[in-house]
Amino acid sequence: MILHFNNTTLEVQPNDSSYRYRSLMAKPQLVLKFSLPRYVEIPVGAYCEYMGETYYLNAPQNIKKQGTRNIEYTLNMGTLQDNMALYKMRNSVDHRLKWSMNAKPHEFLAEIVANLNERDGSGVWSVGTCIDAKEKTIEFNHTNIDAALSQLAETFETEWEIVGTTIHLHKVEYFKADPLPLSYGKGNGFMPGVGRTTPSNELPIKRLYVQGGDRNIDRSKYNNAPNLLLPKSQSIGYDGTYFSDEVGYDATKGHTYTSDADGYYIERTDVVSDAVKEDSLDCSSHYPSRIGKVTSVIAVKPAKNFYDFIDNTIPAALNINDYIIEGETPTIIFQTGMLSGEKEFEFKYKHSERRFELVPQEIDGQTMPNATFIPKAWVYDGSGHVVEEGDTYAIFGIMLPDSYICDNTNKEGASWDMMREAVKHLWENENQKFTFTGTLQSLYAKRNWVNIGGKLKVGGYIHFSDTQ
Structure with missing residues (x-):
């Protein structure tokens, strides 16, 4: 192993207690342990190359003096991820x-x-x-x-x-379709001590209750329901990657999930499940909404913080003024840009111009919008291609048309988005989960490294089998 520092190099021989540690969602570590016949100051910032990665010494070395000509070093090294x-x-x-x-x-x-x-x-x-x-x-x-x-x-x-x-x-998965086969026994991979445990709190789920968000819901027009509901008595297939209405769906691997008549829960319905556990999923982030675009900005009276913006992508049939929930004051929350976050702006809307007149607000000790905190318009070329992305926004305090809430014909709308999230959750938790532990035989690994080395990585699937 060659260490680089101060425009020089130092070759060391790591002993057998040196190791590299890698784990799911963790920073990789390289721990080097070696001895030198003399003292060498290895500074912070020293680095080495190992298995195609660069590891840096980010903390002072640890040393132990066993004799004047036997100094033991321990270097805890990491990658740029440590930054x-x-x-x-x-x-x-x-x-x-x-x-x-x-x-x-x-x-x-x-x-x-x-x-x-x-x-x-x-x-x-x-x-x-x-x-x-x-x-x-x-x-x-x-x-x-x-x-x-x-x-x-x-x-x-x-x-x-x-x-x-x-x-x-993303979910860290590799070789799902071609897992590495391993089992207990001589020449099969695992040493004695292979074990299986069952997490006590992870029983399989039969019925999953779902509760959506309460924003943009007019109870008087939504069967008095205070929250977004699932599509009622609707089914959809899912194969772990694609839904049944998507290209690529594999019906041979897919499961079918159906919602109840009231839109409160889903269950798997293509098989009879032995599970009895009920669980629930918080889907309060799902509610009817339309993400609009700021296509132009108008500085009406900057000195008085009067700024308007136009969204020419609003359909002719969607007059915002017609969908305001009675008793509520509609507001705009920008999803991107200088005004994004929890800032809410009241507005007046002119549908003929697709124009929003923002009401100035005192936020964080200043009046917004202003010359700094202002919406940014999308920029397009003559062919309609995006040259520069601008800001997006959402409106709250309005009850949007049914197509934004639940469109069973096209399986679209907030209710279907929520159902898809619920289906993914149930897919991951409908079967009993086990944890398998085992130590790979070193001799087996050395003899078969050409065939198995590439599959021994974090997230790699293993097909474990046992005759008993």
């Missing part, structure tokens, strides 16, 4: 440390990458694959970036993975 624990998660626009953001997963991930590149250099970090999900709100309060990434994964009930300097937000 995430050193940096604070700031709003990339105004650099606040205490702030909130309502966005989709990929927008949060882009914000994390922007924070890292601001410190480590432009283009060092990048956004990888990312799940798609409905907007949710995350609050940051002097949060470190590594904690922000974990918070993001927890909020959207998924996992994160970093390959090199590319950050992915």
Whole structure:
């Protein structure tokens, strides 16, 4: 192993107690233990290359003097991922440390990458694959970036993975269709001591109750229901990746899920389940909404904070004034940009112009909108292609048309979005879960490394079998 520091190199021979540690949603570590016949100061920042990755010494070395010519070293080394624990998660626009953001997963991930590149250099970090999900709100309060990434994964009930300097937000799975076969016994992979445990609190779910959000729900027009309901008495298939109304759905692997007549819960209905447990899922982030675009901004009287914006993507049939819930004051919340977060603006709407007149608000000690905190318009070229992305917004205090709430014909609307999330949750939890533990035989690994080495990675599937 060659260590690099101070424009020089040092070759060391790590002993057998050295190791590399990798785990799901954890920073990789390389622990080097070796002895030298003389004392050498290995400074913080020293690095080495191992298995295609660069590891850095981020803390002073640990040493133990066994004799004048026998000095033992322990180096705890990490990758660039360690920097995430050193940096604070700031709003990339105004650099606040205490702030909130309502966005989709990929927008949060882009914000994390922007924070890292601001410190480590432009283009060092990048956004990888990312799940798609409905907007949710995350609050940051002097949060470190590594904690922000974990918070993001927890909020959207998924996992994160970093390959090199590319950050992915998805379930970490590899070789699902071609798992590595392992079993107990000589030449089969596992050493004695293979075990199976059953988590006591993870019984399979039979019935999943779902409760949606209460925003944009007019009880007087929604059968007196205070929250968004599931589509009533509707079914959909899911194969673990695709739904039955999507290209790629595999009916041979798919399960069928059906909602009850009142829209309160779902169950699997293509088989008779032995499970008896009921569970519930909080889907308060699901409610009828339309995410609009700011297509132009008009500075009416900047000195008095009067700014309007136009959204020419609003359909002719959607006159916002016709859908205001009685007794409520409709507001706009910007989903992106300088005005995003928990800031709410009252407005007046002129449908003939698709124009919103924002009412100025006192927020964080200043009147908004203003010359700094102002909506940003989308920019298009002559062919209609996006040149520069602008801001998006949502309106609250309105009861949108049925197509935004529940369209059973096309399986669209907020109710169907909520049902899809519920189906994914039930798919993951409808069968009994077990935890298998085992130690791989070192001789087996050495003899078969060419065939199995590539599959022994975090997230790799293993097909475990046993005759008993």
